[in-house]
Amino acid sequence: MxxxxxxxxxxxxxxxxxxxxxxxxxxxxxxxxxxxxxxxxxxxxxxxxxxxxxxxxxxxxxxxxxxxxxxxxxxxxxxxxxxxxxxxxxxxxxxxxxxxxxxxxxxxxxxxxxxxxxxxxxxxxxxxxxxxxxxxxxxxxxxxxxxxxxxxxxxxxxxxxxxxxxxxxxxxxxIRPRLPQQAVLHRNRYDAEETVRQVDEYDRIMSDYLSKRTGGANETPWSAIMAKWIAEPNxxxxxxxxxxxxxxxx
Amino acid sequence: MxxxxxxxxxxxxxxxxxxxxxxxxxxxxxxxxxxxxxxxxxxxxxxxxxxxxxxxxxxxxxxxxxxxxxxxxxxxxxxxxxxxxxxxxxxxxxxxxxxxxxxxxxxxxxxxxxxxxxxxxxxxxxxxxxxxxxxxxxxxxxxxxxxxxxxxxxxxxxxxxxxxxxxxxxxxxxIRPRLPQQAVLHRNRYDAEETVRQVDEYDRIMSDYLSKRTGGANETPWSAIMAKWIAEPNxxxxxxxxxxxxxxxx
CATH class of the missing domain: 3.40.109.10 (NADH Oxidase)
Known part of the structure; x- marks a missing residue:
């Protein structure tokens, strides 16, 4: 930075x-x-x-x-x-x-x-x-x-x-990696396509991060974790x- | 401090x-x-x-x-x-x-x-x-x-x-004065009497503060301002x- x-x-x-x-x-x-x-x-x-x-x-x-x-x-x-x-x-x-x-x-x-x-x-x-x-x-x-x-x-x-x-x-x-900045920061108008597209990159980042922390036992992409989360009657x-x-x- | x-x-x-x-x-x-x-x-x-x-x-x-x-x-x-x-x-x-x-x-x-x-x-x-x-x-x-x-x-x-x-x-x-710390900070249990009692002191502080900023034109206590605020269909x-x-x- x-x-x-x-x-x-x-x-x-x-x-x-x-x-x-x-x-x-x-x-x-x-x-x-x-x-x-x-x-x-x-x-x-x-x-x-x-x-x-x-x-x-x-x-x-x-x-x-x-x-x-x-x-x-x-x-x-x-x-x-x-x-x-x-x-x-x-x-x-x-x-x-x-x-x-x-x-x-x-x-x-x-x-x-x-x-x-x-x-x-x-x-x-x-x-x-x-x-x-x-x-x-x-x-x-x-x-x-x-x-x-x-x-x-x-x-x-x-x-x-x-x-x-x-x-x-x-x-x-x-430190846990966050979404790419372009996923959360929009310019003058909400960009629905871009915010979703950026998650592909984050899925790879979080998969690697999880894999390293669990010695390869867990490499679930973030979007799959979110699917589980959103389906929970919490x-x-x-x-x-x-x-x-x-x-x-x- | x-x-x-x-x-x-x-x-x-x-x-x-x-x-x-x-x-x-x-x-x-x-x-x-x-x-x-x-x-x-x-x-x-x-x-x-x-x-x-x-x-x-x-x-x-x-x-x-x-x-x-x-x-x-x-x-x-x-x-x-x-x-x-x-x-x-x-x-x-x-x-x-x-x-x-x-x-x-x-x-x-x-x-x-x-x-x-x-x-x-x-x-x-x-x-x-x-x-x-x-x-x-x-x-x-x-x-x-x-x-x-x-x-x-x-x-x-x-x-x-x-x-x-x-x-x-x-x-x-x-800097605008905030409520006395005892008004917002409770110990182990919500203290409903103390949080209200502390506002008397804050009413005086904010009255003085407003009066100074308006050359004496406005010295409405905070609780009166809040009464107006809470009665507004906002x-x-x-x-x-x-x-x-x-x-x-x-």
């Missing part, structure tokens, strides 16, 4: 960490990480997210089990749960409202909360890595989302997008759960 | 830029920015997003109008449109499918695409700022989302989350639009 600086290098070297040393994450580090998260952009300054830092060992174990027995959720020193949060807004707005009709449950506001939480989380990820810590996002937290929400005491209008393990890395998993209770929490009502 | 480094400082100094110099963004810069975006985490490596770099002047003007006449959309040298994209996945999966039933349209996959796009975009924002560029997210792109999708040729299973102006800053707007067509694009079907 021709252009470089410390921050770009940091992002280029990202890989998810699933094995952590026992060393703790300090309160100062956590403050810095969440502080960076808070500086991410937010729609109309609504800051429609919350994050729960889980350090209680028993609770981490419970969440690890709920997320599909991912041991690193229990083993990392701090497990962050990132939530979209329209609850805080509705509560603080209440005394000022002239109208009985409000729209916190709209699809638009669901998207706003989801985006706000994701932008904050990604800043946190970059901040953590800048401090020599490692992270992995835990989408498995949506496997049994109602149980997770109950266990964390999430009120109406709050839902957990994902978890994030945080701690000092005890592995160097290497987390189909999510829509009902979200509506039960007051989201996606309009 | 006690802990610091170049990357943390960069994130702490973020503010949205709405006035840009005419200097172009180079192809090398764009490559580096999108490259950083691609290195963000992605759920099960699905990379369910696309980004459209708009540099055509007429198209930028049209999008500026559709986004509520935000002049900086037309004025910035590069306008990025960040999209959740399940279309590419479905297309490349097709030849490998054994099953006629697939779940690309589930609420879960809508959330995955939305999160993947947001994480990538936030890495792009940080990368851009590390190069001395400025950005602003444009949620107004959802004001007339069907027209935007049509104008950019977005196929089924692709939707624009937001735009992002990119260019050299021609202003220094200063973008209520979004759910129908998304379903028409194949999202949120289950």
């Amino acid at each position: 021709s252009i470089s600086n410390e921050t770009l290098e940091l992002m280029r070297n990202h890989s998810s960490i699933r094995k952590f040393r026992e060393d703790p994450v300090s309160e100062d580090q956590l403050t810095a990480i969440i502080g960076a998260a808070q500086m991410a952009s937010t729609s109309s300054n609504v800051q429609a997210y919350s994050v729960i830092a889980v350090t209680d060992a028993a609770l981490k174990s419970e969440l690890a089990a709920l997320a599909g027995n991912q041991a690193y959720v229990a083993e990392c020193p701090v497990f962050l749960v990132w939530c979209a949060d329209l609850y805080r807004l509705r509560e603080v707005a209440r005394p000022h409202l002239n109208s009985a009709v409000t729209y916190e449950g709209s699809t638009e506001n669901f998207i706003i909360g989801t985006i706000d939480a994701a932008l904050a989380a990604q800043n946190a990820a970059v901040a953590a890595e800048s401090l020599g810590l490692g992270i992995v996002y835990i989408g498995g937290l949506r496997n049994q989302i109602a149980a997770v929400a109950e266990r964390l005491g999430l009120p109406e209008l709050v839902y957990p997008l994902f978890g994030m393990c945080l701690g000092y890395p005890d592995q160097s998993p290497g 987390r189909l209770d999510l829509g009902d759960f979200l509506r039960s929490k007051g989201f996606l009502r309009r | 006690s802990i610091s480094n170049e990357t943390l400082e960069l994130m702490r100094n973020h503010s949205s830029i709405r006035k840009f110099r005419e200097d172009p963004v180079s192809e090398d810069q764009l490559t580096a920015i999108i490259g950083a975006a691609q290195m963000a985490s992605t759920s099960s490596n699905v990379q369910a997003y696309s980004v459209i770099a708009v540099t055509d002047a007429a198209l930028k003007s049209e999008l500026a109008a559709l986004a509520g006449n935000q002049a900086y959309v037309a004025e910035c040298p590069v306008f990025l449109v960040w999209c959740a994209d399940l279309y590419r996945l479905r297309e490349v999966a097709r030849p490998h499918l054994n099953s006629a039933v697939t779940y690309e349209g589930s609420t879960e996959n809508f959330i995955i695409g939305t999160i993947d796009a947001a994480l990538a975009a936030q890495n792009a924002a940080v990368a851009a700022e590390s190069l001395g560029l400025g950005i602003v997210y444009i949620g107004g792109l959802r004001n007339q989302i069907a027209a935007v999708a049509e104008r950019l040729g977005l196929p089924e299973l692709v939707y624009p989350l937001f735009g992002m102006c990119l260019g050299y800053p021609d202003q220094s707007p200063g 973008r209520l067509d979004l759910g129908d639009f998304l379903r028409s694009k194949g999202f949120l079907r289950r």
